[in-house]
Amino acid sequence: MTIDWLNFTPWTSLAGGLLLGVAASLLFIYSGRILGIIGILEGVLPPKLGDTAWRFSFLLGLMLSPWVGQWLLPADGMHAPQIDASWPMLVVAGLLVGVGTRWGAGCTSGHGICGLSRLSLRSLIATLSFMATGFVTVFVIRHVI
Amino acid sequence: MQRVIEFFAGLIFGLGLLLSGMTDPGKVQAFLDLAGHWDPSLAFVMGGGVLVGVLGFGIAKRKNKSLSGQVFHWPELRHVDRTLVLGSLIFGIGWGLAGFCPGPALVSMASGEAKAFVFVLAMLSGIVCFDRITLRAQEPLACAKNCP
Numbered sequence: 001m002t003i004d005w006l007n008f009t010p011w012t013s014l015a016g017g018l019l020l021g022v023a024a025s026l027l028f029i030y031s032g033r034i035l036g037i038i039g040i041l042e043g044v045l046p047p048k049l050g051d052t053a054w055r056f057s058f059l060l061g062l063m064l065s066p067w068v069g070q071w072l073l074p075a076d077g078m079h080a081p082q083i084d085a086s087w088p089m090l091v092v093a094g095l096l097v098g099v100g101t102r103w104g105a106g107c108t109s110g111h112g113i114c115g116l117s118r119l120s121l122r123s124l125i126a127t128l129s130f131m132a133t134g135f136v137t138v139f140v141i142r143h144v145i
Numbered sequence: 146m147q148r149v150i151e152f153f154a155g156l157i158f159g160l161g162l163l164l165s166g167m168t169d170p171g172k173v174q175a176f177l178d179l180a181g182h183w184d185p186s187l188a189f190v191m192g193g194g195v196l197v198g199v200l201g202f203g204i205a206k207r208k209n210k211s212l213s214g215q216v217f218h219w220p221e222l223r224h225v226d227r228t229l230v231l232g233s234l235i236f237g238i239g240w241g242l243a244g245f246c247p248g249p250a251l252v253s254m255a256s257g258e259a260k261a262f263v264f265v266l267a268m269l270s271g272i273v274c275f276d277r278i279t280l281r282a283q284e285p286l287a288c289a290k291n292c293p
Contacts, residue, residue, distance in 0.1 A: 001179055001180060001181075001183050002181075002182055002183065003182075003183055003184075003185065004175060004182040004183055004184040007172070007175065007184045007186070008184055008185065008186055009166060009186045010185075010186060010189050012164055012165065012166065013164075013165045013166055013186040013187060013189040013190045013193070014189040014190070014192065014193045015164055015165070015193070016160075016161045016162065016163070016164035016165025016166065016167070016190055016193070017161065017165055017189055017190035017191060017192060017193025017194040017196075018161070018193040018194070018196065018197050019157050019158070019160055019161030019164065019165075019193075020158060020161040020162070020165070020190065020193070020194035020197075021193060021194040021195065021196060021197025021198040021200075021201065022157055022161075022197055022201075023154045023155070023157040023158035023161060024154075024158070024194065024197075024198050024201065025197060025198060025200065025201020025202065025204075025205075026150065026153070026154045026157065026201075027150075027151065027154040028201060028202065028205050028211070028217070029201060029204060029205050029208075029211060029212055030147070030150045030151075030154075030211055030212045030213055031147060031150065031151055031154075031211055031213050031215060032210070032211030032213070032215045032216055032217040032218050033151075033218055034218060034220060035154065035158065037246075037247040037248040037251065038247050038272070041247065041269070041272065042272060042276075045269065045272060045273055045276075053148060054147070054148070054151045057148040057149075057151035057152045057155065058151045058152070058154055058155035058158075059155060059251070060152055060155065061151070061152040061153060061154065061155025061156035061157075061158075061159065062155035062156070062158055062159040062248070062251055062252060062255070063155075063159070063251065063252070063255040064155075064156060064159070064255070065155070065156050065158070065159020065160050065162070065163060065252055065255070066159070066163065066252060066253075066255050066256030066257075067255075067256075068156060068159075068160065069159070069160055069163045069164075072160060073160060073163060073164055080169070081168060081169045081170060081171070081253055081258060081261075082169060082170065082171030082172075083170050083171070083243075083244070083258070083260045083261075084170065084171060084174065084244070085170065085242060085243045085244065085260070087260070087263060089242055089243065090243050090245075090260055090263050090264045090267065091263060091264075091267045092239075092242065092267075093238075093239040093240075093242035093243030093245065093264060093267070094239065094243070094245075094250075094263070094264040094265065094266065094267025094268040094270075094271060095239070095267045095268070095270065095271040095274075096235050096236065096238050096239030096242070096271070097236055097239035097240060097243075097245070097246065097247065097250075097264075097268050097271065098239075098267065098268040098269060098270065098271020098272040098273075098274075098275065099232075099235060099271040099272070099274070099275045100232050100233065100234070100235030100236030100237070100238070100239055100271075101232065101236045101247060101272075102232070102271065102272045102275045102276070103228050103231065103232030103235065103275060104228065104229050104230070104231070104232025104233035104234075104235070104236055105222065105228075105229065105232065106233075107236065107246055107247045107248070108167075108240075108246040108247070108248065109158075109246075109247070109248050111233070112191055112194075113191070113194040113195060113198055114198060114202070115220075116191070116195045116198070117194070117195050117197075117198025117199050117201065117202045118198075118202045118219075118220075119199075120220070120223075121223075121225065122220075122222060122223060122224065122225050122229060125225050125229065125230060125233075126229055126230070126232075126233040127233075129229075129230050129233035129234050129237060130233040130234065130236045130237035130240060131237065132234070132237060133233075133234045133235075133236075133237030133238045133240075133241065134177045134237040134238075134240045134241040135177050135179055135241070136237075136241070137177070137237065137238050137240075137241025137242055138174050138177035138178045138241045139178070139179070139180050141241070141242065142174075142178055142180075142181055143180050143181065
């Protein structure tokens with residue numbers, strides 16, 4: 001292992017992480033809802049009566065963030081995305097992420113940020129599990145295949 | 146008012162994802178590539194998020210109701226079971242393959258990334274198919290502990 005110092009961005013990543021914590025705290029303290037992207041999406045697929053307004057408000061804010069970010073975020077903090085995966089690979093990956101997060105009842109936000117903040121053992125196990133296969137998968141596609 | 150706060154929670158979350166580098170699959174995979182040229186940045190994302198989250202959820206624990214007056218929807222599941230672990234393991238494979246997890250994929254799609262759009266479509270199909278299959282599978286089973 002070597003450390004990629006050139007692309008290492010501890011400060012912008014930490015600042016971004018702090019914002020994630022602020023958003024999760026705000027949503028829970030104000031509305032009493034867990035900020036978990038999969039949980040939020042699941043409630044609008046299909047929409048259930050009386051439980052959708054907060055989900056759509058949140059998702060609207062989330063979807064407008066790239067547009068607002070053009071003005072608010074520092075230019076060096078905006079990472080131009082580099083997507084190596086091929087189109088078929090993206091379909092396979094998307095299906096796995098959809099099924100996996102639904103089955104495991106959470107993703108990086110719900111288990112990773114909210115769950116760990118609540119000191120939930122369940123979320124810690126989930127987070128360690130998806131991190132583990134994440135590491136193994138990248139090892140396989142970059143160093144084995 | 147409540148809808149405005151929820152809108153800002155989404156906006157702040159999206160800005161955090163963009164600033165942190167989570168919306169760049171290349172950076173996510175560089176973080177997951179321990180054996181290669183490792184970029185540890187994303188450890189700081191989770192660190193920062195949990196740092197603030199511990200304070201936020203700590204405040205909530207000492208209150209009976211949320212500021213909007215609605216009850217806190219604390220997650221009810223406590224136990225660690227096979228579905229939690231297997232589901233999370235499957236999620237990690239998808240995450241590693243594409244470098245996208247659900248939130249960043251939505252944000253990337255909103256910024257006009259065609260590949261993120263395809264990923265999100267597949268992800269939503271995954272969620273819907275899963276729900277259909279499990280609903281069908283559960284019906285014939287007289288499951289005492291799993292059914293609500």
